[in-house]
Amino acid sequence: MRRLLFVLLVYSVTLAWSDVKAQEASSAQSTPGAQRDSAPMEQDAVSPEVAKAEAAIVKSDWTTAEPILDSWLASHPADARALFDAGYIADAQARNDDAATLYRKAIAANPKSFEAQISLGLLLARTGKPSEARPVLWTATTLDPGAAEPSSKAKAWRALARIDIAGIDGKPDPAQASIDLLEALKLTPETPEDTLMAANLADANGDAAGAEAAYRRVLKSIPDSIAAVSGLAHLLIAQKKYPEAEEILQPALKKTPDDPAMTAQLAAVYVAEDKADALPMLQQFHEKHPKDVAITRMLAQVEADAGEYADSDQLYVTLLAASPRDSDLLAGHGQNLIRLRRYPEALKAFQTATEIDETNGEAWNGLAFAAFETHQPTITLHALTARSKYLPDSTFIYFLWATAYDTLHDKKQAVAYYHRFLDSATGKFPDQEWQARQRLAILEKTP
Template structure:
């Protein structure tokens, strides 16, 4: 069950008919009415209407009921449920919070609130799910309680693997293990740094599902990720190829397959796989970034430029993309434009040494030597010097007639170059010969 779809979760976990038939009175009710009266009373009618998806009728009944019983936790939960089911999470949250204030031990509202908060990335989601697993559903329902434990495990699987593992254990104490549970266990193990255990568990998922279904696809992608991490490309590629033969449009599988092909040096196949994936997910920034990088590595700079520019329309404040586009523009010898994008990158992210280095190079190509020195000064605070930066320092000082500094940096360049930059080394030696005569 996904944290992303509370609307689908709640009708399965909290059927109103079950409450009406099994719970004489809602939690928090203070009336002394006998059970038989409550079963035919206002909340039974409300929950019958909810079961029939007659939400307007249920809301009207609740409005009347809550005007007389404003602190009835069960009624407040039902009211939140209606808004939740109709796609109004903000007001649902308010009613769930009111229900919890009326009865802090109400499982249903804690769980429902936790699901909504998790969907929005609210850190309070964990607190609500932890409160839910400490309470019990009314009427008792072990399967629902197990789902609360599972949601806590899912929520914490990357941020707190130990808690996630324990939560999953608690869920499995009261309900049977499913392939989704095994997959979750593998993800928790991977997040906790147990790559060997994670790989073994991913393989259990594949065995249990015989390679079919969404859990199998996720397990294949997870296992492939671990194999790529260990540079076992020869194992990862056939695994992914087999999975893609069953599910050719799965985004995670295609992404992993392209990464494996690229790592194996199969650039053309990697590009073809990414182009297919980009058509399936035209607004996926990760996929577009991988495709642009693949184009750049294959020296197809015109296509790389187009994809990087598209990425910036999706996220105009992405310093990494600005810098990558600057690098491509340098390859295309579009130095003034490259300089603009490197400068944009440093305004967004001031601590990027590569972007400062890009500014230095592009400024050198456009004969803006003071800017070269300024950019190199910033870069030197963030990263060690390289032969390339020594050469930029030297040529900038040389063109500004800073003879002493030029000589110093040409010498540093020659000591670090070690024959790897023959053209620049020849130039440095020629300039040193002239400068040292002065």
């Protein structure tokens, strides 16, 4: 059970760590108007009206600039420069739909406008539309930035790298993300954010040593980087370097005690080290953040492991109210019900869990035990047969096989499994071993 608990904890940690990476990537997106400085867009001529509006834009004086552009565009609707300027103003004021529409009009009027392409791409990426942003940003990398600095094109490559490492439709492309990042580094020096991205890419490509080195480089320049601490801790936990993970997580959590990812990771470390600290830490965090689902799941597991079955089950019941079709939650709920000796209810929970996910070996395991306790040998054998597809037989599982066959009067199979049980038990299950010997004495004498 402790092994199962730790696997589930690391699973939760991995999800939390992924969330941290996504949040850091999102926050790294350029803010509205980041492309614009006092340099004008490349164009043969600019009208006095647009020039006046741009002078106001440089001062962030939207109130002056916007009506001038609106008036000009009413009679010059295909002026790419004015359309971009209007889009820039809308972008700066977080009027995202208006900005996107105006940027698209500017691109239609002048497909070679680097500023309009990259501004639209960054806006789409920033507002959670990666599938739309990617082709626009890619086009931006093929255009001449003109008066813009090389760093502007590097922004497009970095935005592409973030999109590719996160993936579109749940399909990350770390190889392409690496190419994107290298293209950015050809244009501008490496930043700590680049190093963090390189660490994420190395981790995604299975290069643990490269990822660890990159995370440590980030922490040298930004010691308080939550993403770097969490990423490095993830690697250390995966390598079972628990003391090292604890060493970096403890001081980081003192500075940011409400961080769910690092809380989950430190709890996983404590569980792996058999320390009692995990339970109070998770309880305290849960009291402050009762709606944090990942931490609630972890707390339910840790409380069950600590023998607090009723408290644990209250959490499972709450979680199931929101996710009634979650097979893992149903299995955890069922395990608590078994420990609380509520076997018929446990049976129903495990049956539902296996109906939802027939590959859930732990749910089949629980169903076999619940059926054994409710004296239903046919269900026990069915559950054990399904379980064997996903989990190896253990000592007590041999006993369940034996008693189920014995109850159904299958003497040959019962004798075989009683012997397997006794051969592997070696005193660990004295009551069941006594029972097995008694049954064998009878069965092997019976003709």
